[in-house]
Amino acid sequence: MVSNKQAFLLVLLGCAALSVQAQGMKPGLWEMSQKPQLDPAQQAKMEQAQKAMANMPAEQRQMMEKMMGQRGMQMGMANGVISIKTCISKEQAEKHEMPVQDQGRCKHEVKRDGKTVRTHFVCTDPASEGDGEFTFDSPEHYTSKLAIKRGDKAMSMSGEARWLGSDCGDIKPAATHKH
Secondary structure (H helix, E strand, O other): OOOHHHHHHHHHHHHHOOOOOOOOOOOEEEEEEEEEEOOHHHHHHHHHHHHHHHOOOHHHHHHHHHHHHHOOEEEEEEOOEEEEEEEEOHHHHHOOOOEOOOOOOEEEEEEEEOOEEEEEEEEEOOEEEEEEEEEEEEOOEEEEEEEEEEOOEEEEEEEEEEEEEOOOOOOOOOOEOOO
């Protein structure tokens, strides 16, 4: 069973990291890495969650991996960095759309300015909101800054995404965000 903490992390990453609309992205497998900037108490909780995931029974880990795979993602956590692999279909790349999780019941506002995409999202399950800024250096790379708030807790993340290749392997493209 996925814990509330794990589910919230999936929603945050799904809504924030994947809510970007692509600008000339290549179709295929992408890896998005995010480094949370946390206060000491939150950092301790993140380290606990990482240890819990590492010590998770194989059956439970497989169940979580299967659930994420069904949403078009593969996730890892190491050295304080959260890494997500996702597949962008040819159609999504042509329409300049990124997959986004339906979980979290989120509404997104997206604004483009040249190579920069700014997004604001509000989710109801769990209640959270945030802002992201994504700067596309090329069709194969972008950097990101995220600020996320849930209740009285705030988190910021910085990261980057890079295109790994045209073959997505076992990772299937996720649903596309509808405005």
